[in-house]
Amino acid sequence: MSSQAGAVAVSFGVTGAVAIAGALTIIRAAERRPSIAALGAPIVVVASLAAGVAAATRAMLVAEDDYHTVLFVLLAGAPMAVLVGLLLARRVQRWERRTARESAERHRVAAVEASRRDTIGWLSHDLRTPITGIRLLAEGLADRYTDDPETSTELSRLVREVDRVDALVGDIAELSRLQGPGPRVRSAVDLGDVLSDAVAAVSAQAEAAQVEIVAGTVAGATVTGDVRALTRAATNLVRNAVQHTPAGEQVLVAVDDTCLSVEDRCGGIPPADLAHLTEAGWRGDAARSRAGAGFGLAIAAAVAAEHAGELSVTNLPSGQGCRAQLRVADLTDR
Secondary structure (H helix, E strand, C coil): CHHHHHHHHHHHHHHHHHHHHHHHHHHHHHCCCHHHHHHHHHHHHHHHHHHHHHHHHHHHCCCCCCHHHHHHHHHHHHHHHHHHHHHHHHHHHHHHHHHHHHHHHHHHHHHHHHHHHHHHHHHHHHHHHHHHHHHHHHHHHHHHCCCCHHHHHHHHHHHHHHHHHHHHHHHHHHHHHHHCCCCCCCEEEEHHHHHHHHHHHHHHHHHHCCCEEEEEEEEECEEEECHHHHHHHHHHHHHHHHHCCCCCCEEEEEEEECEEEEECCCCCCCHHHHCCCCCCCCCCCHHHHHHCCCCHHHHHHHHHHHCCCEEEEEECCCCCCEEEEEECCCCCCC
16 A cells, blocks of 8 residues: 555656646747647646656556556546646637637727728829819919919919829828838839939929039949839938928939938938937928928838838038938848
8 A cells, every 4th residue: 555655646746747847838838829738738638647657657666467556546647637737728718719809909900900091092092183173273374374473473382282282192192001011012223213213303393492402422222122112202302301401502412322312401400309200290390390291201211111221310510401311221132
């Protein structure tokens, strides 16, 4: 009887130790992958029970034909193994319920985000129709009243305001697209050509504002990216610089390898405001509020991030203006 009591103690102890160690291992691993717990729980039960039996029989040097002792040892370790198995089963059920809730929440958020992007896309498309009509009407009236300078000036101003609204609608749609998980069109893009297209798009606005755009060094690399998004980002940077540069001053643009830089003569930005420049809708002062809704730099930053790069804005050492640098990763060989 004493030998059987020793077998029970050994079996109970070894079974408990193996079961607890296995349970802790599964719990830690299952925090990331709950499916591990479902597969591991039965293994822990069998392994702990087998370890208890093996340890007890080895300690007692049980003969091969002493089946009664082996059965007794097996029954002694079974309660501990079953107890651990039941605890693991309850934990698995909790993990499964939590995983199901998290999955449902992710699907709900994804559905809401998709609905938001679709709504913005529809609104952008629908708004452009009346905007185009207003612009054509204003241009027609401006041509009709060429002999009335005051009226012609006001109508020209109306055309510019319509263009601002149209650009704002486009910025909202573009920012929504960049923030979404939609497909991206990738191709070889020459950053020098991107800068050239951006300057051409803003040249009329610069001429009207009496701001000269001067090109510096243009030694751009060819990268793999979204040419439309990169051109939009570069155009936003040049347009933003023109908007905040006084008449008679210059905006300097350049490309060095995979970095596109634009310098304006805005007079500098308070250091506390520099960190907020790429936040959508942020405007630091009344002048910036009149210049737009604050989506231009946010779009440029999103485009840079999409191309494994970054957008940085710093004050020039002279204090006369700012330098915006759009860096993208050279993905050509990747």
